[in-house]
Amino acid sequence: MTQFHTDEYVDFLSKVTPDNMDSYAKEQGKYNVGDDCPVFDGLFEYCGISAGGSMEGAARLNRQKCDVAVNWAGGLHHAKKSEASGFCYINDIVLGIIELLRFKSRVLYIDIDVHHGDGVEEAFYSTDRVMTCSFHKYGEYFPGTGELRDIGVGNGKNYAVNFPLRDGMDDVAYKSVFEPIIAKIMEFFRPDAVVLQCGGDSLSGDRLGCFNLSMRGHANCVKYVKSFNLPTLVLGGGGYTMRNVARTWAYETGQLVGQEMGPELPYTDYYEYYSPDFELDVRPSNMDNANSPEYLEKIKLQVFENLSRTRFAPSVQMTDVPRSPLVVQPNENDPDNEGDTEDLDEREQRLDDKDDDENPDSRYTERKWDARIERDDEFEDSDDEEMDALLGVKKQPGAEPRRPRITDHKNPYADMAEGSLAESGTTTPLDTTLPPAAAQADQMVVDRAQAANAAVGDAIMAAKASEDPRAVQPAMGEEVASNGTQRARSPQNAPSTTAQAPVAEPEDVEMGEDDVAEPPANAPNSNNTQAGVGPTATPPTDPTVAETTTTAPEDIEMGDGAAEAKEEGRQERDAEDVQGEMKREGEAGGIN
Template identity: 55%
Template sequence: MKTKDRIAYFYDGDVGNVYFGPNHPMKPHRLCMTHHLVLSYGLHQKMEIYRPHKAYPVELAQFHSTDYVEFLHRITPDKQHLFPNELKKYNVGEDSPIFDNLFEFCQIYAGGTIDAARRLNNGLCDIAINWAGGLHHAKKCQASGFCYINDLVLGILELLKYHARVLYIDIDVHHGDGVEEAFYFTDRVMTVSFHKYGDMFFPGTGDVKETGEREGKYYAINVPLKDGIDDNSFTRLFKTIIAKVVEIYSPGAIVLQCGADSLARDRLGCFNLSIDGHSECVKFVKKFNLPLLVTGGGGYTKENVARCWTVETGVLLDTELSNEIPDNDYIKYFGPDYSLKIQSSNLENLNSKSYISAIKSQVFENLRCIQHAPSVQMHEVPPDFYIPDFDEAEQNPDERMDQHAQDKQIQRDDEYYDGDNDNMDDGT
């Protein structure tokens, strides 16, 4: 029995400096806030901190179409008027705008999830965290719902090189449609999404009846919920379903998307979870002691996102955090009470006991169709790193660094975080 989990944590300060636009709800700045809160609690001293490599276009094309990756690579705000057809074709524009350093942003958050999967595969850690990742709506050839590159699919594809079966769990308020769609026809990935469904709520998919097709029939599980679900209803349903899924499916690794827009008072959400309720799900998944890749996702009230993911970093480290937030570069955002935990609101829970019971019965009925773990024929494991030939002289030395050299760059304390402060007004 191992005594202590080894945890790898991925972060690049540049990820918080991109700006979707003044009225856009997605604020990558929340990642800087999360990171500084993690530092202020001293959690970095209990983990190995890594700066992820920037994913190469060829790595992104393991899932996404080459033409779409090339478009993201080429497009800039001042050029977009030249590509009206492509903007439409790739669903880029309003929800998923073009902004400065868009492609680098994608490379960093996707690189973090890919690196996390590789470290897990090589037994170098037990849990890997990339709060910048979790962009679960992106499709093979299209952006969707603020997501351009689907880092989760790329991370799962890495894990499948070493594991016969991977379980994907999503607690974002929005349906994890991009991940479900990518693995809809296979039994090697089971996707389980708990989300708001109905009333034209984005993305409009995720009915309990959507269960996968062909070899993937019954390997997509959807738990559609109504407004106002609270800690008690959510965590009981979550634990009952996930315990059964792990028992029946017997995954070799788990990917957990922790979208924080399911928290109470989220700018775009409509659930009523406290941070304790949200983090209880993380605590429960950790207990299975399987290789675990944890990402962020949605979350649009940024000070609560930072609180939530900091608490969950503590949960993964088995570390109880003081409710009084220590001084840090973003302390002003956490006033007036400067406390870590947020409680539920008095929102009405529209999920009746009979509704939850019916959903649970339907999910269990679908699971009974699987009954025991499928036998998967393992194929030859593909190589870890698909890197094309580059002219070394032209490469930025930071991007040229191989994985081994990067891994040696464990950075603790504040060695490279001094320049992270985002002093740009982000419109909230």
């Protein structure tokens, strides 16, 4: 992991747990852990599985053990060098590409996640050995990067390709831009290997996505990349409607191995998660496509122009690492001075063993200090911060604008039942949408019930005015069927919908007058509010009200110590970001 991430960041991830996270308040602010990157049990093990899978897949491609390697647990493209972001802690993609670069001159990275792959682009922003290509939603959307004009700096100028898109991108429009762009990149860049990130949040109906791709439209990208017959590392990524993500990745696995899969699903323990159709398919919705053909053509031509400015198939001198010792030195442990020698690896191993055998209470040797040295200015505070500390000025928590989170932008076109199902504990909600015919019949029943309620209300008011309760009975008898239908649909004593997982609502069948049972003579009239016999029935609590009253407040005042530590960590991270930007601009100015 430390091939890309800093030692301090990886060490923090290996130590922090939900039980001791309060003692790491400063580090949480510094490394952006805790908001949309929460601490959970088994965090570091999860990071190891994700990163290890991608690195092992890249190593197998290097050794020509396979043509395509798949790691659906990978694709965490938001993680930075020393910062977590957007549910991503360790950037397995960067680690996999670094492994590929040991044997490959050029690597192409393709990202079809709905979010911009900012972590991967940032890692290779100034090199021409890796070209990054991302098709993503751009605008008021996480992470807020990926403009068309972000093309790289220095040696990597024009080697970062960004295709900003708008809401509602469908299969036809996506194919019209994806295939020409990838074909042009293959023509100019000539990669030796491809890394494809297949984020499932670009599918239709995703909770956080805003595209309208079907399962086959998403899989068409995988099939097209595979057609170039290059060593390919296929990774997962985002996707927040799990039943659709599972369907799509299963179908794409079949495409990668050349197996066409039918719509029938085998019966397993998870079979009920794929109701109501129980098919291997994700269909698009009737969402409007905000990407006009003129807009897509304009962006595509600009990308072609940027690619034409790149060097054709940039090369790099590849040298074999010698297997023989680089330097041979006399063996210091040769008391007889018989001429025994040792190479650098043997010397380092011997010294490491010597350090391990030493008493931990003894003083550090110079070699130990050199192994743990850090730059003096790495965590240096600015003059303003030092002056504020001397004057006793404390910065209030939350004074700075809040960092964008991946959960800030949810799909308004997703299934409306998703939210209530998530609260009920059902991780994969069921589809409760009705077909058009059933929806029309349902509306007719509702209209008829509303008319019946209005007639009954008028009869009650007339009976009260004449002080003769018997006047209400004829009107109620006339509309008993409609009221019975309404009671069948909305029982008064039904439990709250947020307390149980909802199921697919069957089509409403209108009941006739003969099918409705007459109430007993001594039953209280539920419509008469003046009835004095028996206790008054209490209506069920409104789910929205209950949810409002039980939800904890968002702004919870934290202790001074934890707040100050977390704020101090944020300040250090922001200072490092500013230094990095200045360094990048300086390099770009010096080269250009």
